[in-house]
Amino acid sequence: MDELWEPHAPAAGALRPLPADGLDLRAGGTATVRPVTEGVIEVTAESGGETRIEWRVPCADATAFWTPEPRGTGWLPAAWSAPRRISLAKGAPVAALVGTGDVALCAFAADRTDVLAGAGVVEENGEFRFWAQATGRLTVRIDTSRRHFAGCLADLAGWWGEGRTAHVPEAARRPAYSTWYTLQQNVTPQAVETQAALGKALGLDTIIVDDGWMTRDRARGYAHCGDWEPLSLPDATAHVARVHDLGVRYLLWYALPFIGKESAVWDRLGRYALADAAHMGAVVADPRYPAVREHLTDRLARAVEEWGMDGLKIDFIDWFAVPDPPAPGPEADCATVDEGVELLLAAVHRRITAAQPEAMTEHRQPYTSPGLWPWTTMIRATDCPLSPQENRQRTLDLRLVAGPVAVHSDMLMWHPAEPPEQIACHLINVLFAVPQISVDLAAQSQEQREALAFWLGVVREHLTTLQLGELRPARPDLGYPMVTATGDGTVAVARYAPLPVRAGDGPWHTLLVANADDDPEVRLPGLRGRAEVTVHDARGRIVRSDTADLAGDGVVTVPRGGLLTLRRTQG
Structure with a gap:
């Protein structure tokens, strides 16, 4: 909020240092630090008025600052930037500083929703400063374990979920x-x-x-x-x-x-x-x-x-x-x-x-x-009509901290002249969420209906992996150009840029690669063994079906809006 703009002023009230490895940690009032797991601590502070917890980490090798807000990810704010006023009705008390390799340099969440939270680069020394403030008792969980940022955020969401109930039909x-x-x-x-x-x-x-x-x-x-x-x-x-x-x-x-x-x-x-x-x-x-x-x-x-x-x-x-x-x-x-x-x-x-x-x-x-x-x-996801990349980023940001709640895309719409390949790309951009469609279905061409039906079928068939699997979006600083979900013996990868797909030789039996880029050459480094290969185009038509040896550096042609399916037959 603009009225909350704050320069470099120290935290409200007197803050005192607290012991924490790798953190310059301070808090007001009565405060304690509790280790949770390796690289994860909980800080609890309480005072008669406003309670503030503040900490700093070196802003070294940082690539993005992640928040669940629309347009909230992909840049490093300054420490004097306006803080986020979070309430039950708006926002969530969570953020992460992401570094090279998609590791979380520092992620945190608060245990209550009515908080004021700030973060940003300290211009004088290149540190990254976090703080959270609320009235009365406040607990924050701080994760500096340097794991993949998605895993850190999932754990923080799990912490929130302790003691909460949520039934999702x-x-x-x-x-x-x-x-x-x-x-x-x-x-x-x-x-x-x-x-x-x-x-x-x-x-x-x-x-x-x-x-x-x-x-x-x-x-x-x-x-x-x-x-x-x-x-x-x-x-x-x-x-x-x-x-x-x-x-x-x-x-x-x-x-x-x-x-x-x-x-x-x-x-x-x-x-x-x-x-x-x-x-x-x-x-x-x-x-x-x-x-x-x-x-x-x-x-x-x-x-x-x-x-x-x-x-x-x-x-x-x-x-x-x-x-x-x-x-x-x-x-x-x-x-x-x-x-x-x-x-x-x-x-x-x-x-x-x-x-x-x-x-x-x-x-x-x-x-x-x-x-x-x-x-x-x-x-x-909040409204972003006809903006596939924005829909992708918003749904993924929600998925990272939604806990048990199903995440839906903003409604997909397109011009009547939209080619089926682009309709397929709209759906691939929200592949890891529940797609909502909002076009006149009676006005769609046969080709448009085929693309829609095919990709809705993929979503339905692989729902467990896509929506409930372990989610790993890559490069939040670039808007997630590749996303992977793993679960139920399946690895699902959505490719939005001409990047190699590194699925590895883990214990999966099916690999899905959805290609939303106009480069059809999908590179699969590191894969070995024999597999059934099926390639569908954007309309669901099979353009390749055979069995092949995976040579470790294979290339498979997958048209834009198409789907590659590999099913292992051995090794």
Whole structure:
């Protein structure tokens, strides 16, 4: 936040040195250091006011600073850069300084979500400075083990997960269709049912109906939010039943925080304003008030309880993250906005899972806090229409610290003239997430449908490896030009640049190489033995199928948007 800009000033209050190998570590108040494993420590500090923990490492051989924020990775900020204000509704308390070889020079996470966190290069001496600050007790886990940064971040996410529960239905990991880019607000039962039927035939098991269902106004804006009546989906129960008859699950979108000035509930709830969103025709409702939570919970739960939906897409939670919220009035029962947000989401979750135990809830970057894990099943990359590289980076950043929660891509869209090779590349760019599709499926050519169906089939067939395997994105400073996932006896590699694929001779039986680069010569150094070789083009047509000896420096031609599959037959 710009108002939090801080120059080289020392931490608030007096900091005292603490013993830590390889770290210049300091903290305020009463502080202790506890070793966890080799290269990993926990620092706990507590004071009567603001508690701050600060540490520095040599910024030597560093290549990138990683955070889970959109556009947050790939550069080294200065120490005087504005810190990140993290809350339950926005961001996650985690970061890593990455060095050559993709090792984490220093990674950290905090044990609470309401923190202020800063990091950057100290200009005077070339050190890299981290700090975290919160009111009262604060614990940070610091990892200087110099392992692959993805492994360090996965361990930090696992630390967060201790004591937390999160149930992710299997359906949350299957490809989905979204109406947003396709229909915008032009939602009708017929349009939704048409896309659901076409999508099911291609491998899309869920449809997410976005903005427009609750209003007949098509001017955008949020002035009609708050009533949440299905004005554009009359007889919603029968409509949902027809979608279910297709074998498709149904999620419905809600802009949770907004009470629109044209809504019927405005006169009753408009006064409980956490912030004004006048340019959107609404206010952000204050969840510290029981009246707000009760109304919103009832409105959202109806979709599952009354209309038979399979879950909710809950949008704009980050709008609750107001830097300086107004003092609560006498009707409020929460001291903080975060407490109100958690009570609201927990109430919605209880209601919808009581009606449908496998109900799904989608949240969206940047509300990626581990504190939200119990109330969500999937997190979607924030909007980046027609930007495959950005979608790749955002989904991978989310995967690294999402813990058990399924990660979804931003909706894939493309121009009607998009060639099938580029459609395949769109899907390869989000290969390690759940793809959401948002194009008019009725307008796709046969070639476009073939590319879409083939790659959705790959995602479905190898779901365990792609979404739950050990993830190793390479070179965050270059936007992850190659990514590897390993699991279930399979190694899956996505290649976005003309780089050699070093799968090694580990205990795998299947190697998949998805080629999203226009260089078709895929080099496979170090492989030996005999294998069945299959190459599919972007449309899923087999262009090579034979058995070959892997000579240790082999080259296989894989067209752009195509897939190489090696299955070992010996050694």
